[in-house]
Amino acid sequence: MKRFLSAVAIAALFGTAEAQAQLPAGDLRLWLKADSLQVAEDAPITQWVDSSSYGTTFAPRTVRWDGVTPVEEHPHLQTVTVNGRTFPTVKFERNGALPSGDPGVDRSGNTDRLFQTSNLTPGSDPLAIVDGTSMTSFTVFKPNITTSGALGAQAVWALRGNDASLMEVGINPVGRLNHVSYDAYVGYQTQATIPAGKWNVLEYALTEQAPFDPVTFRSNSTEDASAPLTNLPVATNGGVIADRNDGINEEPAGSLEPFGIGGHAQNCCGEGETFAGNIAEIIIYARVLTPAEKDQVYAYLSDKYLAVPEPASALAVLTGMGGVALIRRRFTAGR
Numbered sequence: 001m002k003r004f005l006s007a008v009a010i011a012a013l014f015g016t017a018e019a020q021a022q023l024p025a026g027d028l029r030l031w032l033k034a035d036s037l038q039v040a041e042d043a044p045i046t047q048w049v050d051s052s053s054y055g056t057t058f059a060p061r062t063v064r065w066d067g068v069t070p071v072e073e074h075p076h077l078q079t080v081t082v083n084g085r086t087f088p089t090v091k092f093e094r095n096g097a098l099p100s101g102d103p104g105v106d107r108s109g110n111t112d113r114l115f116q117t118s119n120l121t122p123g124s125d126p127l128a129i130v131d132g133t134s135m136t137s138f139t140v141f142k143p144n145i146t147t148s149g150a151l152g153a154q155a156v157w158a159l160r161g162n163d164a165s166l167m168e169v170g171i172n173p174v175g176r177l178n179h180v181s182y183d184a185y186v187g188y189q190t191q192a193t194i195p196a197g198k199w200n201v202l203e204y205a206l207t208e209q210a211p212f213d214p215v216t217f218r219s220n221s222t223e224d225a226s227a228p229l230t231n232l233p234v235a236t237n238g239g240v241i242a243d244r245n246d247g248i249n250e251e252p253a254g255s256l257e258p259f260g261i262g263g264h265a266q267n268c269c270g271e272g273e274t275f276a277g278n279i280a281e282i283i284i285y286a287r288v289l290t291p292a293e294k295d296q297v298y299a300y301l302s303d304k305y306l307a308v309p310e311p312a313s314a315l316a317v318l319t320g321m322g323g324v325a326l327i328r329r330r331f332t333a334g335r
Contacts, residue, residue: 024293028052029126030284034088044074044106054126058114062103065267072101072109083308092262094276096151111274113263127259129286136205137284138297140305143277146175146196153273158264161257169204179215188215190232199223201301212240225306
């Protein structure tokens with residue numbers, strides 16, 4: 001006799017398959033997933049914990065960089081649907097003004113950010129990926145707006161502050177992706193722009209090749225899981241960092257900057273360069289990934305966020321004689 005499992009059981013099976021998918025091993029420094037958050041819809045995010053072995057925590061500030069002026073910066077959980085696939089995200093709101101608000105009153109502020117609150121001891125910060133070490137990252141995000149002067153520059157995430165600016169997924173005022181810019185004197189940006197209101201799967205990497213380190217961006221902003229990552233050439237300095245071992249791009253001992261999500265920590269300038277949009281996942285490695293490893297991460301992310309769900313007929317699970325046979329299992333760990 002043929003019997004079909006309930007929709008709940010099917011979802012559980014596929015959820016388990018997805019949970020078992022493995023990222024490439026070795027030097028995984030950060031893995032933030034919105035689906036790891038155990039909060040209700042539209043609830044404020046008080047803490048986002050890294051799913052890598054480091055378990056780094058991120059939380060909103062309660063005061064501005066001056067250490068005195070109160071701010072309210074809680075992002076919120078928002079469930080979205082793309083191509084019929086529903087998933088949780090962290091929503092960052094911003095109205096273009098400097099941070100403000102009462103930290104005890106939700107949504108009393110005018111910008112949302114999360115900052116690193118653990119693993120900040122000098123010499124032990126897993127996100128202090130400095131000169132001499134390569135970095136490869138993947139980010140799944142949707143910017144609300146990319147070309148408005150009202151918002152100006154935006155930092156989707158960054159390790160950037162007064163003493164050092166190591167890395168940043170930024171969006172400049174005309175919609176180009178940029179690596180660290182520092183007081184407007186140093187900048188590395190893509191020639192092409194990214195669209196607003198579209199989900200992006202972005203690969204951003206710094207490759208150690210002393211004395212010049214290439215900066216690369218590859219993106220899929222089509223919301224089509226079958227589309228490849230497209231290279232976005234970086235124009236400034238030929239797409240290489242002239243010297244990552246200087247006062248701008250080197251992390252000084254004993255002066256660690258907190259990693260920021262939805263903004264960065266540079267006094268003054270950082271208060272205005274916050275992000276408006278949604279983030280679903282951030283993955284950062286402290287090494288170069290092989291082409292096969294990059295394909296593996298991209299397949300994991302595109303399947304998870306962009307792939308059209310299987311129709312009910314394709315998800316039929318036949319049971320009998322104590323056995324279970326899946327008609328098709330789309331999600332595989334090694335793809």
